[in-house]
């Protein structure tokens with residue numbers, strides 16, 4: 688079989704797990720991890736060398752409309768590229784036959800991993816995809832990614848999400864690939880339990896500290912709370928939206944290294960218009976947008992006023 692290319696989201700376990708699935712099914716696979724705004728840029732050179740690949744998968748991410756249209760005009764590429772995404776703000780891209788954006792199916796919220804898993808199961812007969820251990824783990828990824836928790840799973844799913852932080856992306860992939868290959872069912876090891884306990888306490892403190900410094904503001908008529916954080920952005924956003932329910936409709940978490948996250952809790956609130964206005968998108972209650980170009984340089988100039996920039 689020829690080589691497979693897989694581009695996934697760099698941010699979380701929903702981006703990492705498709706890599707595990709690909710390694711289980713395919714012998715020869717090149718993987719690329721990036722942010723939403725980087726997909727076109729990462730994809731461009733891959734398309735130029737597409738002969739190398741049998742299929743080019745993009746999971747938990749999407750291409751721009753312009754890029755999709757370019758692919759659509761090329762008979763070879765349009766058969767070779769397959770996109771599996773669950774960000775509803777990109778649903779309009781379903782007009783292209785090779786793009787599959789699914790937010791909810793049979794009353795269940797989907798994620799990049801579940802969509803890719805279903806595709807692989809339908810297309811390739813592979814015994815490891817049918818193992819109980821993989822089904823259990825995929826459900827945990829789905830719940831942590833969509834916050835669509837089954838009550839009996841909630842704690843486990845949150846802990847599984849924390850394991851991604853504890854292990855880090857590469858180790859997480861390596862470790863759980865091994866677990867799937869060697870085990871029949873999923874359970875935390877004794878060491879993981881200890882690490883999770885420590886991590887849980889640390890996360891709690893981190894979030895409480897961040898919540899003490901929330902900045903309240905109104906942006907485009909929406910009452911928001913703003914926090915600067917690099918870790919636990921999803922849970923921080925959710926906790927902020929819950930804790931300050933009276934004061935705000937949307938929790939904004941800015942990671943100056945990466946992007947802006949938006950979270951909401953109230954049923955009637957939709958974050959998509961605000962996220963879209965600032966060049967992003969996502970789901971009704973969770974989304975993101977990119978940072979302005981040169982933001983970090985702007986911050987440095989704001990602090991130091993007189994700055995001469997070095998090369999590189």
Ligand SMILES: [Mn+2]
Pocket residue numbers: 701702747773798799832
């Ligand atoms: Mn996702």
